[in-house]
Amino acid sequence: MSETSAQEFLRKAAVKSADLVHRDIIRQGIESYDAAHLRGRLRFRDWDAARQKCREIKQEAINHLDKYLLQFEEKVRARGGHVFWAANAQEACQYVTDIARRLGVRTVVKSKSMVTEEIHLSPALEKLDIKVWETDLGEFIVQLRNEPPYHIVTPAMHLNRAQIADLFHEKLGERIPGNDPTKLVALARRRLRQSFFSAEMGISGANFIVADSGVIAISTNEGNGRLCTSVPRIHVVVTGIEKVLPRLEDLAVFWPVLATSGTGQAITTYSTLIGGPRQAGEADGPDEFHVVLVDNGRSRLLADAEQREVLHCIRCGACLNTCPVYRSVGGHTYGTTYQGPIGSVLTPHLAGLRQYQHLSYASSLCGACTSVCPVKIDLHHHLLHNRRNAVNSRGSKLGERMMFRLWRSTMLHPRIFVFLSSAGRRLLRLLYRMGLAGSIVDPMRAWNRYRSPVPLPAESFRSRWRKGLAG
Amino acid sequence: MPRKVTLFVPCYVDQLLPEVAADTVRVLRRIGCEVEFPENQTCCGQPAFNTGYWNDARPCAERFVRVFGGAEVVVCPSGSCTTMVRTFYPELLSSSPLRDDAIELGRHTFELSEFLVKIAGVTELGATFPHTVTYHASCHGLRELKLRDEPLELLRKVKGLKLLELSRSEECCGFGGTFATKFADISVAMGNSKAECVAATGAEFVTAIDSSCLLHLEGVLRKRGKAAKTIHLAGILAQEKP
Structure with missing residues (x-):
C-alpha cells in the first residue's frame, strides 16, 4: 500500500524537526523578517485599524463576489481583453494551453504566482514541449532544483547562499567565487534576460483584481513581473476569484499592508496596474490580454458561512513566518501548494478533507497565525472547525x-473518574519503578518516549482537600 | 473584592500536579478569600473539543456548567482551561439549552493571575522566592484571554525574585494538547527551541500560568539534562518567608 499524505507528513516532519541545519537557516531567515515586520508595523499610525479596514473591505468583496467579478469582467472586455471563468484546474490549464497552441508559443516567462502552482500549469505547458521560465529569483532557483516553492512568498527560503552557488554551478555552468550574492543575482539575471526576449507568452498572477476599474494589481520586487507582462505578445493572468477588491482606492491600504505583512517593506519595489492589451497609440504592452478567473473549490468555501472568511487571504505569508510548526517542519513537509496555517485551513477545502485533515491536527493551536493575519482570519479556530468536520464525517480512527x-463516560461520572485515575496512577508508579516508562507496555508511551515521565503523586488534590486542606 | 471563590482545578492538575491546586488555595486564602471546591467536578471537555470530538465534549461542558452554575466567581490556575469555558463554551453549546448559562459562567470564570490583578486588584501577595526566574507566556492565556502583563506584575512584586527576560517568550512551547502525542516529533522540536531560550537566560526556574506547558517543558528539559526547573506561577506566589 502506498503512503498516505498523513503518513508522508509524519515521516518528513520527523526528519525536518530534527534537522538542526534546516532549523538554523529558517530561523535566520525568519528572524530578519520578524525585525522588518516589526519596523513595518510601526510605520502605521494604527496597525490594528489598518487590519480591521482590510478585513472589512475583503468581507464586502467576498460577500458580493458576483457583482464585483462581473464588473471587473465588463471593464476588461471593454478594453479588448478576454476573461475566462475556469471552474477547476483542468479548465484553467486547458484554456491557457489552447492559446499557446493556437499562437504557436514555444517559450513562456512566468512571474511568481501561487495559483499557477495550485493548478499545475507549468507541467501542462511543458507537455506541449513549451519551455517555461520562472523569472522570480526564488522561483527560478526552486525550478532549477525541480522542487515546488518552499514558501508562498519566499520560495527558496530553505537554501543558503552556498547551496545556491552550487546549484548555479551545476545547472548554469558557472562558478561564482566566494558565493558573492550580487554576482549570483547577476548570473540569474543574465540568463533570465534572454528568456524575456524570446518568450511569446508571459504568465502572471494577480495580487488583487480591482472591480471598479477593471485592472489587476501586481506587487513585485525584482522587476521581472513588468517584463513578463509587457514584453511578450501575449499576457495571461491567472488568478483566484477571491482576489477581488471593490475599488481602486482600496489599494491605498492593501498595498502597504500586503508589503508590510509579506516582507516588512513599506511598499514593494514595483506596484503595477494592468487593464488590458496595448491600446491604440500606446507603445508598450501585449497584443492579447487574457484573465483566467479560477474557482477550483473556492465557491464551495464561499458557501460555507462558518469558514467563508478564509477567502479573505491575500497570500502575504505572515502566518507561515510566525508559525512554530512551519518553522520546525519547513514548507515542503506539508506536501501542499499552500503551506503553514493558511494552507492547513484551506487545503482540505480545495483538495479534500479526508486526504488533508491531518494538517488541521498538526498545530498546537497557539494562535500566533491569527494574531498576525492582516485580514484577521480566525485561522486557528478554523483548524478546530476542520477537526470537528473531520470527526463528524467519520474521518477519525x-x-x-x-x-x-x-473518556466522556468517565468524565460524566466523578466516581469513575476518581477510581480510574487513582488506579491508573498506582499502575504507572509500579511500571515506572520497574524502569518501564516510555516502553511498549507504558500506556503513556506516546508522551513518555520523548520526554521524562510525568509525575505520579501518591495523592490527588481532591483527596488532599478531603483530608483537611478544605480547612 | 469577591469573598467567596469557587476553585476549578483542571483534571490533570488534580491528578498529576496537586501541589499547584494546593498553592492556588493558599494564595487565595492569603488575600482573604473563602475557597470552595466542588468535589463533583471533572474535566471541562477541552481534550475532546480540541481533537474534534465536539459531541463528546458537549455533555462534559454541560455538566461543568451545571456544577459551577451557581458560583459567584470561579478561579482556575490555568489559562487554557479558562479559555475553554469563556471562549469556547458559547460556540460548543450554541444550540444547547444551557448556552446562556454557559456565557454567563464564562463572564465569571477567571484565570488565577487575571483574578488577582484585574478582579481582586492585588499584586502584592507577600511572597518570597529568592531565585532567578524566567516567564513563558502560555498561548491561551496570552492570545485568547489577552493576559500579557498580569503574571509579570505579580512576579515583579515577589521578594528576592529576579526576573530574567526570555527571548521569544510568546512563542508556543509545543504542548498543544493531543498535538503533543499525535505529532510528538514536532512538539518536542518546539519544546527544544523553548528549552534553549530558557537555558540562555541562565534562570533557575521557568514559570507560566499553565501547568500543561510546564509539564511538557519539564519533560523536555529533563530529557536534555538541563538545569532549569519548572514551577507554576501559583507555586511562586504561595511561597512565604521561611
Whole structure:
C-alpha cells in the first residue's frame, strides 16, 4: 500500500524537526523578517485599524463576489481583453494551453504566482514541449532544483547562499567565487534576460483584481513581473476569484499592508496596474490580454458561512513566518501548494478533507497565525472547525473514537473518574519503578518516549482537600 | 473584592500536579478569600473539543456548567482551561439549552493571575522566592484571554525574585494538547527551541500560568539534562518567608 499524505507528513516532519541545519537557516531567515515586520508595523499610525479596514473591505468583496467579478469582467472586455471563468484546474490549464497552441508559443516567462502552482500549469505547458521560465529569483532557483516553492512568498527560503552557488554551478555552468550574492543575482539575471526576449507568452498572477476599474494589481520586487507582462505578445493572468477588491482606492491600504505583512517593506519595489492589451497609440504592452478567473473549490468555501472568511487571504505569508510548526517542519513537509496555517485551513477545502485533515491536527493551536493575519482570519479556530468536520464525517480512527467515548463516560461520572485515575496512577508508579516508562507496555508511551515521565503523586488534590486542606 | 471563590482545578492538575491546586488555595486564602471546591467536578471537555470530538465534549461542558452554575466567581490556575469555558463554551453549546448559562459562567470564570490583578486588584501577595526566574507566556492565556502583563506584575512584586527576560517568550512551547502525542516529533522540536531560550537566560526556574506547558517543558528539559526547573506561577506566589 502506498503512503498516505498523513503518513508522508509524519515521516518528513520527523526528519525536518530534527534537522538542526534546516532549523538554523529558517530561523535566520525568519528572524530578519520578524525585525522588518516589526519596523513595518510601526510605520502605521494604527496597525490594528489598518487590519480591521482590510478585513472589512475583503468581507464586502467576498460577500458580493458576483457583482464585483462581473464588473471587473465588463471593464476588461471593454478594453479588448478576454476573461475566462475556469471552474477547476483542468479548465484553467486547458484554456491557457489552447492559446499557446493556437499562437504557436514555444517559450513562456512566468512571474511568481501561487495559483499557477495550485493548478499545475507549468507541467501542462511543458507537455506541449513549451519551455517555461520562472523569472522570480526564488522561483527560478526552486525550478532549477525541480522542487515546488518552499514558501508562498519566499520560495527558496530553505537554501543558503552556498547551496545556491552550487546549484548555479551545476545547472548554469558557472562558478561564482566566494558565493558573492550580487554576482549570483547577476548570473540569474543574465540568463533570465534572454528568456524575456524570446518568450511569446508571459504568465502572471494577480495580487488583487480591482472591480471598479477593471485592472489587476501586481506587487513585485525584482522587476521581472513588468517584463513578463509587457514584453511578450501575449499576457495571461491567472488568478483566484477571491482576489477581488471593490475599488481602486482600496489599494491605498492593501498595498502597504500586503508589503508590510509579506516582507516588512513599506511598499514593494514595483506596484503595477494592468487593464488590458496595448491600446491604440500606446507603445508598450501585449497584443492579447487574457484573465483566467479560477474557482477550483473556492465557491464551495464561499458557501460555507462558518469558514467563508478564509477567502479573505491575500497570500502575504505572515502566518507561515510566525508559525512554530512551519518553522520546525519547513514548507515542503506539508506536501501542499499552500503551506503553514493558511494552507492547513484551506487545503482540505480545495483538495479534500479526508486526504488533508491531518494538517488541521498538526498545530498546537497557539494562535500566533491569527494574531498576525492582516485580514484577521480566525485561522486557528478554523483548524478546530476542520477537526470537528473531520470527526463528524467519520474521518477519525475507530480506536480514537472509542477512546473519546470512554473518556466522556468517565468524565460524566466523578466516581469513575476518581477510581480510574487513582488506579491508573498506582499502575504507572509500579511500571515506572520497574524502569518501564516510555516502553511498549507504558500506556503513556506516546508522551513518555520523548520526554521524562510525568509525575505520579501518591495523592490527588481532591483527596488532599478531603483530608483537611478544605480547612 | 469577591469573598467567596469557587476553585476549578483542571483534571490533570488534580491528578498529576496537586501541589499547584494546593498553592492556588493558599494564595487565595492569603488575600482573604473563602475557597470552595466542588468535589463533583471533572474535566471541562477541552481534550475532546480540541481533537474534534465536539459531541463528546458537549455533555462534559454541560455538566461543568451545571456544577459551577451557581458560583459567584470561579478561579482556575490555568489559562487554557479558562479559555475553554469563556471562549469556547458559547460556540460548543450554541444550540444547547444551557448556552446562556454557559456565557454567563464564562463572564465569571477567571484565570488565577487575571483574578488577582484585574478582579481582586492585588499584586502584592507577600511572597518570597529568592531565585532567578524566567516567564513563558502560555498561548491561551496570552492570545485568547489577552493576559500579557498580569503574571509579570505579580512576579515583579515577589521578594528576592529576579526576573530574567526570555527571548521569544510568546512563542508556543509545543504542548498543544493531543498535538503533543499525535505529532510528538514536532512538539518536542518546539519544546527544544523553548528549552534553549530558557537555558540562555541562565534562570533557575521557568514559570507560566499553565501547568500543561510546564509539564511538557519539564519533560523536555529533563530529557536534555538541563538545569532549569519548572514551577507554576501559583507555586511562586504561595511561597512565604521561611
